[in-house]
Amino acid sequence: MSFSTLGLSDEIVRAVTARGYTEPTPIQMQAIPAILRGSDLLAGAQTGTGKTAGFTLPLLQRLSEKRISDLPSHPPIRSLILTPTRELAAQVEESVREYGKHLNLTSMAIFGGVNINPQIRRLKSRVDILVATPGRLLDHLQQRTVDLSHIEILVLDEADRMLDMGFIRDIRRIITKLPQRRQNLLFSATFSNEIKSLAQTILNNPVLIEVAPPKATTELIDQKVYRVARDRKSELLTHLIKQHNWFQVLVFTRTKHGADRLCKQLTQGGITALAIHGNKSQMVRTQTLAKFKDGKVQVLVATDIAARGIDISELPQVVNFDLPDVPEDYVHRIGRTGRAGTAGAALSLVCVDEYKLLADIEKQMKRSLPQEEIAGFEPDPNAKPEPIQRRSPRSQQPKATVTPGRSSSGRPRQR
Incomplete structure (x- = not known):
């Protein structure tokens, strides 16, 4: 099976081919048609399965199908992709640009750790697809420098990792700023009870896809x-x-x-x-x-x-x-x-x-x-195990104003 048989445009297939990909991975074969149909999606996929292209390609397809003349004079942000870390946000946005290089769509990534002012200036121009980490996106929402009221497609990438990092409250706050009618895509390596609970609150009759590790x-x-x-x-x-x-x-x-x-x-x-x-x-x-x-x-x-x-x-x-x-x-x-x-x-x-x-x-x-075992480095057979210094998982955190992994403002810190 080729990418063209999945319903993607020639412009997108050309960009995919330029990156050396000719056949879709299992998650792409299942996710792309479902997303193109407009369905919500709950996908279980781990690193290395091709999930980024699994949602960016159909997302670009759906956004490009609406003519520019159908949009307001100042086109709004139409798709939001939330990721847990800065590096992943930059990587996903790079994929969006590469796959969409033959389309009339623009994108940008916003994350913390850098000056917010250049981001504010960039947001004043046209941005069709916004890739963001939750913390910095909330900063922009509080400063009223970003408008999410016209989002058509929401993507939560590595949702389990965002929950592990304590972003659940931030995600729920962001979702309140989105229009009720939208397409929702949730990707997670695992389906914990928290993930299932989150999925139930934001997904509407989703298509379920589970892909084994490659x-x-x-x-x-x-x-x-x-x-x-x-x-x-x-x-x-x-x-x-x-x-x-x-x-x-x-x-x-x-x-x-x-x-x-x-x-x-x-x-x-x-x-x-x-x-x-x-x-x-x-x-x-x-x-x-x-x-x-x-x-x-x-x-x-x-x-x-x-x-x-x-x-x-x-x-x-x-x-x-x-x-x-x-x-x-x-x-x-x-x-x-x-x-x-x-x-x-x-x-x-x-x-x-x-x-x-x-x-x-x-x-x-x-x-x-x-x-x-390597000679000279062997463990002492009589050694007793000692407690491991852990990253203070949320389930073990003491109740306090400032919990491990969070700043004094209550926002999760990046590790």
Whole structure:
């Protein structure tokens, strides 16, 4: 099946072909016709399934079908795409521009961490498609610099991650500013009770699509676990990088402090490494990611949330320096390698504190992961597990005016 058989215009198919895509992925084959029919959509899809094109292509098609003469003299914002992070917002908006380059449609991305004034000036001109993070969009709504009263299509991308970050109240506030009659598209890697509750409040008789992770996640990625003493992890990682001469290694840590500490340790070991997380300014994050993509930095250390939106087509190596608290995040992490049919490798450095997390991941994946130990870095067989420093999930947060992960204003902080 080709993209043209899905009902997309020649202009869109030409742009898709220019990016090297000739056949739609499973989620695209199901989502595109449903969206073109005007149906609401509840889609379960993980990283690497092609979901971004799954909603941007039909969105562009539907908006382009309405003639300019049918619109007001100052065309309003017609589609809103909400994403959890700045990087993902920039990536989605880039896809909108690329796929819509032969159409008479305009787009922009707005997110925090940068000066709001250029965004205000840009919003005064024509913007058909707005890609935004919830926090910065609320800033614009409060300043009355954005009008969402003519939105025709709403997209919630990675809705589960937005809920994890505490954006649910922001999302509900934004939705009150939208017209009641609109098309709603919700994409989520998992369908938690919160996601189902949100879907029930905003979706109207939605089409349900669930797409399994691409084969690359489970079949083309060489997964391995190294059991290691908790205080020898950074030394082992340095050893492995040098021994195998790895370049473009994406390393995940549990916390921002842990990311910075690991970067310092790797640098001291003669390995170029930079960190990306919510305490970095947007300019620094953008520059860091560009250096990593260009191969100027050997190792990029990231927290889960900051890594959302990092899209490198042939990333060879992913390392879990810390195992994630949530088993589903393991699949998200390793799914950043082995894309588009290429081989990839994902390894995890696991200490005694994380054996339970490893068991949960193996249960989720319904398979055991091969385990090894390297001489000189073996764990002490008599070591006892210690409590793990966690990211304070919302279910465990104490009741307080300022909760972990939120600013004094109550708005979620980016990690």
